[in-house]
Amino acid sequence: MVNNKEKEFVKSLLNWFEQNKRDFTWRNPDLTPFNILIAEIMLQKTGANQVEPLFTSFIQKYPTVQEVSNLSEEELGEILKPLGLYKRRARDIKKTIDSIINNGGEIPYDVKELKKLPGVGEYIANAVACFAFNQCIPIVDANVGRVIKRVFSFPVKSAPSRDKALLEKMEEIIPRKSYREFNLALLDFAALVCLPRTPSCEECPLKEMCDYFRLI
Numbered sequence: 001m002v003n004n005k006e007k008e009f010v011k012s013l014l015n016w017f018e019q020n021k022r023d024f025t026w027r028n029p030d031l032t033p034f035n036i037l038i039a040e041i042m043l044q045k046t047g048a049n050q051v052e053p054l055f056t057s058f059i060q061k062y063p064t065v066q067e068v069s070n071l072s073e074e075e076l077g078e079i080l081k082p083l084g085l086y087k088r089r090a091r092d093i094k095k096t097i098d099s100i101i102n103n104g105g106e107i108p109y110d111v112k113e114l115k116k117l118p119g120v121g122e123y124i125a126n127a128v129a130c131f132a133f134n135q136c137i138p139i140v141d142a143n144v145g146r147v148i149k150r151v152f153s154f155p156v157k158s159a160p161s162r163d164k165a166l167l168e169k170m171e172e173i174i175p176r177k178s179y180r181e182f183n184l185a186l187l188d189f190a191a192l193v194c195l196p197r198t199p200s201c202e203e204c205p206l207k208e209m210c211d212y213f214r215l216i
Contacts, residue, residue, distance in 0.1 A: 005209055006173050009151060014178055016205045017185035020192060024048055025056045026131075027184065033107040033132035034100070035059050037117075038068075040124045041093060046083050048191070054082055065105055069097045092119025109133050123161040127183075136179040138170035143190035150194065150212035 025031075026039035038059065042051045058079065062068045071079075076090035083089065095118035100107060107128070108114045114125035122140070129135040138144075145160030148169065157163040175182055193200050199212075207213040 002172055005152070008209060009206065010173060010175050010182060012205050012209070013185045013189060014175075014181060016193075017181060017188060020188060021184065022048070022188050022191070024052055025059070031059070031132075032063070033128065034065050035063065036132040037096070037107055037120075037124075037128050038093065040127050041089055041096075041119060042080070042083060044089075044119075044124065045085065051083065054080070065097060065100050068093065069101060088119070096120070107132065111135075111137065121161065122167075130180055130183055134180070136174060136176060138167065138174045138179075139183045139187075140167055140170055143194075144170070144186050146196060147186060147190050147194045150199075151206055151210045153211040 026036060026043075031039075039051070039055050042055055042058075062071065068076075071094075073090050073094045076093055077086045080086040080089045080093075099117055108117070109129075111125045111129050114120055114128055115122065120128075126137045126139045129137045130139060140161050140163070142160050145156040145163065145166055148154050148166065149156040152169075154166070154169060156166055160166055193204050201207055201210075201213050201216060204210065204213065
């Protein structure tokens with residue numbers, strides 16, 4: 001059952017997002033599930049601004065599973081080198097492509113099936129399910145965990161994406177209609193306002209309800 005503070009949190013966050021949302025290519029609703037999967041693999045442990053130009057040029061040249069499958073792992077690695085972790089990303093993408101082709105060229109819709117793809121964990125699976133397949137599923141990473149911990153004094157484990165209690169909390173809070181916007185709003189809010197070391201607490205639209213702000 002969602003309480004009043006949680007309802008106000010969702011409302012305030014969505015209102016903030018309307019005025020402050022970031023514009024990235026992978027947020028285009030016309031992209032394919034495959035494009036979104038590639039974006040999420042590129043975004044793993046890498047800043048969005050760093051990924052944006054490479055992702056945009058990549059999907060222009062290689063928009064489909066088949067076109068990416070024609071690349072060797074070494075060629076993929078060279079393309080992905082600016083992002084770091086390029087050998088691992090290239091290996092994961094190549095293995096994922098093989099798995100998708102064996103599945104008839106289709107990206108799995110189900111989260112459990114998505115997690116069977118190489119390099120796809122809880123966060124990427126949930127992100128693809130939400131952003132590519134329009135499923136009401138929360139996405140949880142360290143940034144989301146930080147916001148929830150501060151606002152609600154909620155205990156968050158060291159690996160938030162695998163924190164079952166946190167995931168259950170987010171499943172309760174996430175709105176049933178604007179869930180895609182809510183997930184994006186959390187990511188943007190954590191990146192622009194609720195920063196790890198120097199949060200902009202005085203300018204924060206959530207400060208009146210935030211437990212962390214009351215303690216500083």
